Amino acid sequence: MKIIADLHIHSHFSRATSRDLNFEQLTRWAQLKGVHIVGTGDIAHPGWLKEMQEKLEPAEDGLFRLKQEYLTAIQKEVPKACQAPVRFMLAGEISNIYKKNERVRKIHNVVFLPSFEAVEKFQARLDKIGNIHSDGRPILGLDARDLLEIVLETDPRAYLIPAHIWTPWFSLFGSKSGFDSIEECFEDLTPHIFALETGLSSDPPMNWRWSALDRFTLVSNSDAHSPAKLAREANIFETELSYQSLFDALKSGDPNHFKGTIEFFPEEGKYHYDGHRKCGICWDPRTTLQHQGICPVCGKPVTVGVMHRVELLADREEGEKPERVAPFYSLIPLPEIISEVLGVGPSSKRVKKNYEQLLSSLGSELYILMDAPLEDIRRYGSELLAEGIRRMRAGEIVVKAGYDGEYGLIKVLEEETSPARDNEINLFGESDVSISAPLKVGEQLSLFSVAPPSVAPGTESSEPPFSPAPATRDTEEQEHHQSFDASHPGEAPTELTSAIFAGLNPQQRKAVQHTRGHLLITAGPGTGKTRTLTHRIAYLISEQGISPENILAITFTNKATNEMEERLLHLLGTPLTERITVKTFHAFGTMVLRAHSGYLQLPEDFTILGEKEALALLKSTMTAKSDHGGEAYLRQISLAKQRLLGPDSPELEEFSVELPDFSTVYRVYQNALEKFNCVDFDDLLRLCVTLWEKHPEILQEYRRRYRWISVDEYQDINFAQYQLLRLLVTPQTNLCVIGDPDQAIYGFRGASRDYFLKFKDDFPDVQEVQLQRNYRSSxxxxxxxxxxxxxxxxxxxxxxxxxxxxxxxxxxxxxxxxxxxxxxxxxxxxxxxxxxxxxxxxxxxxxxxxxxxxxxxxxxxxxxxxxxxxxxxxxxxxxxxxxxxxxxxxPIYERPEIREILSCLWLILRPSSQFHQQYLRERLGDMESFLDTLRPHRGTTPVVELIQTIHSELQRRRKISTSKAHLESIQKLERMAETYGANLLSFLDNIMLRKKEDEYxxxxxxxxxxxxxxxxxxxxxxxxxxxxxxxxxxxxxxxxxxxxxxxxxxxxxxxxxxxxxxxxxxxxxxxxxxxxxxxxxxxxxxxxxxxxxxxxxxxxxxxxxxxxxxxxxxxx
Incomplete structure (x- = not known):
């Protein structure tokens, strides 16, 4: 059967769309236009899915129809001559905006799914990636290739078609943000692309000029933002009525089943050609190239239009065709032709009235434009209307292409015909002739009535066939244009080379080569701190013969640690880099304490508490409520520990001025930490200093090992960090610190820029280097x-x-x-x-x-x-x-859903941890029997698998939510665990040592x-x-x-x-x-x-x- 399908539209949930984009109005307008299958649009939007499930019911394979309870009322608004069954296909557009190959890409793709279950699954995947609730067409920072992968994993019969492939801003080949080949976009999944949507900005002949597109079926859809815009472009099939039959036809391109497309005229767009509106210059792309893109009037680059991009990629001359082409039919919307006949605007009441009468008399708009005999159009319209439609069908049109924001003109009636319009004012008068007998109640409509009752079935029109003619653009698409320079931006930044001095300026080189005595580097923002530090370490190893094991690099954040390790890997390779100690201060303290925990009566697998856990423990030890709350006490305990003050230090008196019984609260809290074999964040440095002071033989081990020490962000160290370094550094140590006093911003945490300022007093033989050239900012x-x-x-x-x-x-x-x-x-x-x-x-x-x-x-x-x-x-x-x-x-470890999983992991590692036992018991009940099943796998099962098993169990118990934020946290935790294999303790340490800043x-x-x-x-x-x-x-x-x-x-x-x-x-x-x-x-x-x-x-x-x-x- 013959089917017309418009498969790419939008719903009222999309931005800048009509509120009438609901299934009742879509069903109505599909009949008025003559469309049999309509894409639902916006399948990624949960609200639209709910509406689909409420108003649609399954029909043929993979297709849906409006439920009778909604259909009955709307059918009263459809003329009998237009009435026909309408089906819906689950489809919707996704906006992908992302960076690839050093360019920003903005690609729109249309996704098709065969069932509501597939849509629910698809939405669940996308909801984890981005915001699918604000716009019917969601904007995702997702590679189009990865979107295709998600589509293919959603359902075996799920498909993706790149949308309006030539639009400058939002398309596969768009001049502003697209690709130069389909393979560059979809990579290994390119074979799963079988069709391309030409869009309102191009017609098939434009696409035929590029042989790379020959293997794809070219489709056209309206991309309608209101129901009245349906069928501006559409597809014609000769298949059985089913989801799979349509896609089989598209995949094969079989001319017996895919019968071609209905097109707009592309010249009507505001940016079809190149030029300067103010200068009166309008050029086709070849003329633009001949003039090197320069306007002869003003001497500035002309505004380049859509056709220019096609010209740049074309490898065929205009008029050449590939072996396999499908027919296409270029149409002008019926209201526009009526408007031209009457000499009034297309939205005028006269045009609307006559449009209604024509549809009531003859049938759907597409039937009138494509198939209705001209005699019938003369009879129920006018001679001039029939002539206009004849000319459109024959391609006898007047075209003035749009350029530089100036709309183009498509006319079927020359100016000399205008006098006849005076006689056309009443040309659509009421007719006495009965066009069709009223349908009986319950009478079955045929899906595709080619002719209205006035034309005998099987009668062929004597009118000439269409000659292929070009398509116009949607207003939304027309607003985009490009500047003349269509070339890509500059090449990707030059990567670091293996040469130690590559890319270093004189000051950086001076710092890198300094090896005698201590080094103080003052480095302003963007002056290359990390580059200087890493190149210096590489220089020490490769040029000075320093053993990697003798080098310690201390950073302030895990991000800085990771960045430094990545750069060292690039400079030195994996074997050497793995032998260098690169850690944050607290990670270094953890390493020392784990190695010597017995000296402090701590188990080797002691627990590190996060801030919320430490606060919960503190509050549990406070016998009376304080006006200041536990937060104030914990904040001051942290400052005390940064100053290396224990609970019995006489210097704590100053803290009791604002916080009564501060030393008592501190002491009880510290006793609780020891009871549960826990340490808080500040203990990691305080206890490390205590260990070295009480056991100088252990300190001596680290002094002998780390003879070359580099410290980043030295302006932000506190007293505990300063004291740890003073203990570690000897006359034989080479200490390099780098920082910027102008960026000292952590005084509220106990840090002081004074340590940076007095570095020269602490180490008089210091060499000072200042990095002043900024590589970041203007x-x-x-x-x-x-x-x-x-x-x-x-x-x-x-x-x-x-x-x-x-x-x-x-x-x-x-x-x-x-x-x-x-x-x-x-x-x-x-x-x-x-x-x-x-x-x-x-x-x-x-x-x-x-x-x-x-x-x-x-x-x-x-x-x-x-x-x-x-x-x-x-x-x-x-x-x-x-x-x-x-x-x-x-921080990730403070989120409730993550705290539960981490508590389970700590109990797998250390079953006797009363702190975590109590926490889980209060939230989830008894977990011991479940955790007992996992403990034998400790050290052999990858951490990520333990996390997944625990998460499944917690979901089964239905004690935690499954919100988008929750799922994102779990996925992030799993990604972080992937690099740790089965090393559970290292993973837990890394998680607990993360700061808020590391969440970026x-x-x-x-x-x-x-x-x-x-x-x-x-x-x-x-x-x-x-x-x-x-x-x-x-x-x-x-x-x-x-x-x-x-x-x-x-x-x-x-x-x-x-x-x-x-x-x-x-x-x-x-x-x-x-x-x-x-x-x-x-x-x-x-x-x-x-x-x-x-x-x-x-x-x-x-x-x-x-x-x-x-x-x-x-x-x-």
Whole structure:
């Protein structure tokens, strides 16, 4: 049977779509248009799935129909001549925005599934990856190849077709963000792609010019954003009515079953050709190339259109065809032809009225445009209408291609025919002739009635067949265009070579080659600290013959440790790198304590408690409630331990001024730790120092071993870390420290920059090197941040500089409220990415003519002084559908679902741990019998398998949630466990030693939201710092004075995270902690000279007038 299918549309859950995109209206309009199978659209959206399950019921294989209870009412609005059964296929578009091969890719793909069960499974996979709730077409930071893999794993009959493959911004071959070959995109899974959607911007002849597409079936769909836009483009099949039959036809391309496509005219688009609208220059691509893309009027590059991209990839001349081609039929929507006949707009009441009468008299729109005899059109329309349709069918049209934002024109009636229009005003008068007898109640409709009752079955029209003619673009697609330079951005950054001195500047080289005496390196932000340290270590081993076992490198975060190890692997290879000790301070302390725990009456597998666990233990030991709470006591205990003060130290008296009985609370807490064989985070260094002081023979072992020590971020060490180093360093030790006093931001944790400043007093023979060349930020950013830090009263370090020069100034944005501030950030991200959807351009959120850098979501960071400031940001990003990650709120080991699994793992390792037994008993009941089954596998079963087994058991007990956040945490834990094999103790140590800052995942293609503190050590092309207001920066808690110099340094750290663009924002009014604040801008902003700043204000935007949809007609 003959079937017309439009398989790519959207629902009312998609942004910038009609609220009428529901199954009732889709069923109605499919009949008016003459479409038999409609894609449901938006299968990734949970709300739309719920609506599907409510309103649709299974029909033929893999197809669905509207339930009778919903169908009855809507059929009253469909003319008898148009009525026909309508089927739905489960389909929807996914937006993939990600980086691949050093370019940002924005690819749209349409996914097809045969059942609701498959859709549920598909949604469950995507829900773990990104936000599928905010937009019917979700935006995922997921490689299109990986999406295809998920599709193939979802169901054996699941398929993927790349959408509108030539659209500049959002497609497989798009000039702005696409690929030059399908293999580059889908890699090893390319054989699973069998069809390509040409899109409204191209027609089959354009695609025939590139032989690489010959093996694919070319399909066309409407990508409708309202029901009236159905069948702008569609596909014609001659198959049985089933899901599999349609896809078998597409996979084979068999001309007996796939009968071709219905197309728009592409010239109508605003950016089909190249040119300059203001200069009156309109060129085809070849003319553009002949002129080297330069406008002869103004001398600037012309705006390059869609056709240009096809020309660049084409390997056939225009008019050449491949061996296998399917027919295609280029149409003009019927309302547009009626509009031209009447000389009025297509959305006018006269056009609507006559459109309704024609459908009522003759049948569906596609039947009228493609098959209705011209005599019938003359009879129920007019001579001029029949002539217009005849010309369209014959390809006798007048085409003026669009260019540089100027819409093209497709006309079927020459201007000289216009006088006849005067006689056409009443040409669609009421007819006396009865076109069809009314259908009897319950009469079965045939699925495809080619002719209305006035045409005898089997009668062929004498009209000439269609001649192939080109397709037009959807408004959403038309808004995009490209600049002339279609070449890719520069090559990927040059990788490190094996040569030790490759890429080092003179100051870095001086530091690397220094081997006699201690070394103090002052390194400003972006000056290559890690590179200098790693190259120096490589130099010591490869050039100076130092044994790797004699080298210790100490970092502050696990991220820094991992980065250093990766660089050393590249420079030295695996065997040598594995012999070097690279650890954080606390990891080093753990290593020492595990090796000598017996000296401190600790078991070798002692437990390390996280902050929440330590707090729970402390609270359990406090006999009376304090006005200050356990948090205040634990915070002061931490500071005491950093100062190496035990519970019985006389110096604890100062702590009791604000916290009554502090020493008693500390002592009881410490006794509880010892009772449960636990240590807290600060004990790892305090006990290490205690061990070395009590047992100098053990200290001597480490002194003999580590003769070459490097310490990163030396400006942020505390007294315990300082004392540990002083014990470890001897006259025979070579100590190298690197840091920046201007970036000392952890005074509230007990750190002090004074240790850096007095390093030369501690080690008089020190050699000092200053790294001043910045490789990260533009000179404008460095000048502005330098002016902020230069106002510091105690600054001693020199300014840094960069040879990255841009015209971009520091943007200072004033928002009326905190919510407006968050919306502004989201809007700017969307704009700089180049729009996340067609809505971004249609709505004016993103201007199509703007030059946009190659940014992906992971290139953006939004920084703030307090976590409390991120609430509005999270809401705004969630609404937009832009993927984001929040960094630094809660370490993974403190999340409830992870604490349960880790407690189980600790009990597998050490069954006698009363602390974890009690924790699990309170939450899950008795777990001993289950854990007994796992203990024999300790040391042999991979940790990741233990985690999976425990998680399954906890789910079975239904004591934990299975939310998206929960599942993401479990998956993250599993990924972290993969590298540890069966070494359970090492894995547990690593997890417990993680800091909040370590939660940043650089692989996630998401916008990062984090505190200024958490941003330390990171860099991003674009940085927003919100809340730049007095009392927030500098922060004054409850009106108390803060360390203003440290607050200044904190802003400096945040500003110097930015590479290309820095935006500082503040709000006139802000709701925080339940109070409305009207803070003035931060005083730090006044330190930046005005020539470096660009001031902006939020301007309330007027609600755009709703465009009348020329095709959104009401019948009867």
């Amino acid at each position: 000179q404008t950013i460095l000048l502005a941040s330098g002016q902020v830090i230069a106002a510091s009263a105690d600054r001693i370090t020199p300014n840094i500089w960069s040879d990255i020069v841009t015209q971009t100034r520091i943007e200072i944005h004033q928002a009326p409220t905190h919510k407006a501030e968050a919306e502004y950030v989201v809007h700017e991200v969307e704009k700089m990415v180049g729009g996340t959807s067609y809505f971004s351009l249609d709505s004016g959120r993103v201007a199509g003519e703007e030059e946009v850098k190659d940014y992906s979501f992971s290139d953006f960071a939004v920084l703030y002084r307090l976590n409390a400031l991120n609430r509005d940001l999270k809401e705004a990003f969630s609404r937009s559908g832009i993927p984001f990650q929040v960094v630094g709120e809660t 995942d650089p692989r996630a293609d998401r916008v990062s939201l984090m505190t200024l503190h958490a941003s330390k050590g990171l860099e991003f092309p674009v940085v927003f710092i919100i809340g730049c207001e007095n009392n927030l920066l500098p922060y004054r808690q409850n009106g108390k004075e803060s360390d203003e110099e440290e607050e200044r340094r904190l802003l400096y750290v945040g500003m110097t995270r930015a590479q290309h663009k820095l935006i500082l924002t503040y709000a006139n009014k802000r709701l925080l902690f339940g109070k409305t604040m009207n803070n003035p801008p931060s005083p730090f902003l006044t330190d930046i000279e005005n020539t470096l700043k660009e001031f902006k204000k939020s301007v309330p935007s007027k609600s755009p007038k709703k465009k009348k949809d020329g095709g959104q007609l009401s019948l009867f």
